[in-house]
Amino acid sequence: MDAAGSERFGILTVEMEDPTGYGRIVREAGKIVRIVEQKDASEPQRAIREINTGIILAPTGPLRRWLSTLRNDNAQGEYYLTDAVERAVADGMEVVSAQPRALWETLGVNSKVQLAELERIHQRNLAQRLLEAGVTLLDPARIDIRGELTCGRDVTIDVNCVFEGRVHLEDGAHIGANCVLRNSTVGAGARVQPFCHFEDASVGAAGRIGPYARLRPGTVLGEDVHIGNFVEVKNSQIAAHSKANHLAYVGDATVGSRVNIGAGTITCNYDGANKYRTVIEDDVFIGSDTQLVAPVTVRRGATIGAGTTLTKEAAADKLTLSRSKQMTLDAWQRPVKQAKK
Known part of the structure; x- marks a missing residue:
């Protein structure tokens, strides 16, 4: 013009x-x-x-x-x-x-091939800007930014990561391979291991997430929170230094500081019609394979024994458990296959 x-x-x-x-x-x-x-x-x-x-x-x-x-x-x-x-x-x-x-x-676009070629050019330009800003990309040809990605200093992004919507990575954050982050924030020094999926989530400073972790909308993690492999968190706030390292579901929960959530633990937040919240106060230890049937509260310093189904409030600084008594049947014999006629 x-x-x-x-x-x-x-x-x-x-x-x-x-x-x-x-x-x-x-x-x-x-x-x-x-x-x-x-x-x-x-x-x-x-x-x-x-x-x-x-x-x-x-x-x-x-x-x-x-x-x-x-x-x-x-x-x-x-x-x-x-x-x-x-x-x-x-x-x-x-x-x-x-x-x-x-x-x-x-360049014009008249076919799927031309559209894909132009998209690769666009992604290469975005990767170039990140590199020039000091971001480490393990392979600039294998990143997809489908929105707005902003990064602090010394950020590292491994291969095949997808960023959708608005994503912010603070200083020193490390994103492992094959992760998908949508409308999320990752705090300073946090490490996200491979194959994690975040949506509308916030990870605090020095967090340790994954591999294979899923953070769903409404997840807010405090400083140094550990969310391990095959753990799903939804609409929950987890305070500093708490851990759920394996095979757990934390949904509609408020979790305090220094809480340990054992493997196989789930919050039973849905009765088929309505959602209810679980409250876990500071310094709680929850044993493996525990079901927390919401609405329920676990008071400060409580310990929940492995295999417990908790339906009532757990008292502070005490052990709470619900499981059948272990028995040994001396006269019992293992069944034997009968010979075919």
Whole structure:
């Protein structure tokens, strides 16, 4: 627009290594005099590498007049808008050109293949900006940013990670391979192991997440929280230095500091119609394979024995457990397969 103003005919042009299929910019004494389409071009014209990108700027009044004079006496039997260039030259109007900063800015998309190629260019440009800002990408060709990714200092991102929506990685964060983060924040110095999925979640400073962990919407983790392999957290707040290291589900829960949640523990938050919250206060130890049937509260310093199904409040600083008494049956014999007749 700056080059053409309101009194000149402007064309966005670009030089290509292989201009096949594009209209060539024909110049005489350095000035543009016409655009010749591929099928109508002579051999010398086909050797021209400057092409028409399809973006033009022309004064409205003269353009209407030129369009009314277009003919289809060409190799394709079509009406070429580009013939308006020759009309402008005949009327004494100056035809000027401008060039984009990069060829890819003018590329068109007419197939899934071209769309994929342009997407890769876009992702490569985003990766370049991250590298220039000091982010370490283990392979710049294997990252997908499908929204806005912002990073602090000394951030490291391994291969095949996908970032959707708005994602922020604070100083020193490390994201392992094959992770998907959507609308989430990862705190300073946190390490996310491979194959983790976050959505609308926040990880505190120095957190340790994964591998194979899932943080669902509403998850807020405090400082130095550990969420291990095959642990799912949903709509829960977990305070500093707490851990759920293996095979657990924490949903609709408020968890205090320095809590240990054993393997196989779940919060039973849904009765088939409504969701209820579980409250676990500071310094609680929950043994493996425990079911916390919400609404329920575990008071400060309580210990829950392995295999417990907790349906009532657990008292502070005491051991609570519910399991059947272990027995040994001396007269019992293991069944033996009967011989087939």
